Amino acid sequence: MCVCVFKNAGFDVLYHNMKHGSWQPRSLLICPAAIEETYSKSMSKLAKMASNGSPQGTFAPMWDVFRVSSDKLALCHLELMRKMNDLIRDINKYGDEQVKIHRKTKEEMVGTVEAVQAVQVQSGHLQKSKEGYHGKCLELDRLRKEGAPLKELEKAEMKSKKAAESFSLCIEKYNRVGGEFEQKMSESAQKFQEIEEAHLRQMKQLIKGYSHSIEDTHVQVGQVHEEFKQNVENIGIDNLIQKFAEQKGTGKDRPGAVSSVGLYFGWFPVGVKLKHKHTK
Amino acid sequence: MCVCVFKNAGFDVLYHNMKHGSWQPRSLLICPAAIEETYSKSMSKLAKMASNGSPQGTFAPMWDVFRVSSDKLALCHLELMRKMNDLIRDINKYGDEQVKIHRKTKEEMVGTVEAVQAVQVQSGHLQKSKEGYHGKCLELDRLRKEGAPLKELEKAEMKSKKAAESFSLCIEKYNRVGGEFEQKMSESAQKFQEIEEAHLRQMKQLIKGYSHSIEDTHVQVGQVHEEFKQNVENIGIDNLIQKFAEQKGTGKDRPGAVSSVGLYFGWFPVGVKLKHKHTK
Numbered sequence: 001m002c003v004c005v006f007k008n009a010g011f012d013v014l015y016h017n018m019k020h021g022s023w024q025p026r027s028l029l030i031c032p033a034a035i036e037e038t039y040s041k042s043m044s045k046l047a048k049m050a051s052n053g054s055p056q057g058t059f060a061p062m063w064d065v066f067r068v069s070s071d072k073l074a075l076c077h078l079e080l081m082r083k084m085n086d087l088i089r090d091i092n093k094y095g096d097e098q099v100k101i102h103r104k105t106k107e108e109m110v111g112t113v114e115a116v117q118a119v120q121v122q123s124g125h126l127q128k129s130k131e132g133y134h135g136k137c138l139e140l141d142r143l144r145k146e147g148a149p150l151k152e153l154e155k156a157e158m159k160s161k162k163a164a165e166s167f168s169l170c171i172e173k174y175n176r177v178g179g180e181f182e183q184k185m186s187e188s189a190q191k192f193q194e195i196e197e198a199h200l201r202q203m204k205q206l207i208k209g210y211s212h213s214i215e216d217t218h219v220q221v222g223q224v225h226e227e228f229k230q231n232v233e234n235i236g237i238d239n240l241i242q243k244f245a246e247q248k249g250t251g252k253d254r255p256g257a258v259s260s261v262g263l264y265f266g267w268f269p270v271g272v273k274l275k276h277k278h279t280k
Numbered sequence: 281m282c283v284c285v286f287k288n289a290g291f292d293v294l295y296h297n298m299k300h301g302s303w304q305p306r307s308l309l310i311c312p313a314a315i316e317e318t319y320s321k322s323m324s325k326l327a328k329m330a331s332n333g334s335p336q337g338t339f340a341p342m343w344d345v346f347r348v349s350s351d352k353l354a355l356c357h358l359e360l361m362r363k364m365n366d367l368i369r370d371i372n373k374y375g376d377e378q379v380k381i382h383r384k385t386k387e388e389m390v391g392t393v394e395a396v397q398a399v400q401v402q403s404g405h406l407q408k409s410k411e412g413y414h415g416k417c418l419e420l421d422r423l424r425k426e427g428a429p430l431k432e433l434e435k436a437e438m439k440s441k442k443a444a445e446s447f448s449l450c451i452e453k454y455n456r457v458g459g460e461f462e463q464k465m466s467e468s469a470q471k472f473q474e475i476e477e478a479h480l481r482q483m484k485q486l487i488k489g490y491s492h493s494i495e496d497t498h499v500q501v502g503q504v505h506e507e508f509k510q511n512v513e514n515i516g517i518d519n520l521i522q523k524f525a526e527q528k529g530t531g532k533d534r535p536g537a538v539s540s541v542g543l544y545f546g547w548f549p550v551g552v553k554l555k556h557k558h559t560k
Binding site: 010020034045050197211229 | 289290293297300308311312314315318319322323325326329330337338339342343346473476477480481483484487488491494495498501502505508509512517520521524528529530531
């Protein structure tokens with residue numbers, strides 16, 4: 001497939017596309033990386049909230065499940081951010097190389113730029129010359145119709161012939177300059193296409209890497225969700241109440257009744273202890 | 281399973297847990313909902329960036345894939361945020377109902393609060409009475425050892441007997457008050473446990489709803505990623521260049537050479553057109 005852009009503007013279009021294409025993937029990744037960072041930080045904050053929140057009540061073990069889950073999600077998204085930042089670093093490096101390639105390409109294409117300018121100039125000359133010849137022919141035609149004197153006709157014919165010769169030379173030069181333009185432009189278009197293909201291949205590679213990282217993270221996040229679901233399922237209500245009683249319980253024994261047996265014997269009541277009798 | 285917290289502090293522990301438990305799930309969801317909202321907004325912004333970014337170059341169709349994908353991700357997270365907000369609304373409603381239940385429970389448990397206070401007061405009296413009786417017994421013992429006069433011994437014995445009677449009455453009262461405390465406390469603990477069990481059941485239900493919403497979103501997000509991957513795969517490099525040439529191409533024909541045939545015949549050169557002959 002050939003990019004057929006052979007009019008005078010074609011070179012600029014191709015050159016602009018080459019020069020401004022390479023920085024696109026960077027902006028494509030900087031924003032997502034920042035989004036992942038924000039998400040990760042929020043999840044860390046949530047995890048801290050879950051551990052500071054209210055770890056005293058019956059619900060405490062559930063908060064712990066939330067904390068663990070949020071911490072893991074924070075890590076997943078942090079890892080994704082890191083992978084994206086690695087990609088951005090690769091892209092920056094690639095971008096620097098591209099700048100060098102573009103500079104070199106620009107130098108190599110000086111001939112094409114000159115050919116474009118030459119064809120533009122010569123195209124103007126050709127138009128002017130054509131109009132000149134056209135005018136002389138019209139003049140000759142008019143004089144013939146009017147039956148002008150032979151001397152005048154011969155003079156006009158001479159002018160027309162000279163204009164035709166000049167126009168012919170102009171055409172010749174235009175064709176020569178145009179041929180050169182066509183050849184140079186064809187080479188440059190080929191070169192632009194090669195650079196563009198290599199660039200797009202590289203970009204697709206980068207996007208594949210990006211896509212792969214996102215996929216990995218998605219799988220990890222899915223595992224965290226599954227774990228969360230399982231952990232919530234595993235914490236029974238009985239279990240929550242049991243744990244709460246163990247942590248906050250103020251005692252397992254019933255207070256019981258105090259016995260007054262022995263009070264009236266009083267022979268050695270010193271240090272008498274209040275006996276606790278368990279009521280059923 | 282019974283929450284055995286029969287010391288005087290037990291009632292406060294249980295009451296505090298009931299009163300401060302119900303608002304926990306709300307804070308558990310407000311933060312994640314906000315996180316999802318932020319994520320969704322960032323993705324929308326990214327989508328706008330992708331469509332405004334640089335839709336002119338060869339890479340334009342790829343930007344479009346990014347835009348579609350970011351837009352869809354924004355929608356997924358927005359939907360999750362909405363589901364979480366629905367859950368928060370449910371929790372607020374539930375919280376209001378809980379406040380009423382707690383108020384009613386507090387009124388019903390006035391008897392328990394009084395029994396707790398009575399047992400605390402009576403426990404103090406019992407201690408004092410025991411110390412009084414103990415003191416009298418020691419005095420009697422001392423007088424006996426010293427071989428005090430009979431009259432003095434009889435007087436001390438009488439005092440000891442009275443103190444024993446008073447102590448005995450105190451024990452009786454303490455046992456009566458204690459029995460009442462035990463019964464009331466047992467009833468209240470049972471009631472607290474029922475409320476707590478219902479509350480934890482409700483909380484688990486809410487968390488399951490939350491977990492379910494997250495799972496749904498995760499599946500949707502996975503589909504968006506898969507689509508993105510496929511779309512990137514489907515856009516060939518040839519295709520990108522083809523589209524670029526179609527949009528930005530400045531023409532398909534080669535400029536060609538201008539023919540000078542017919543210039544010298546000049547019989548009717550008016551309006552002569554520059555014929556383009558295609559060079560091979």
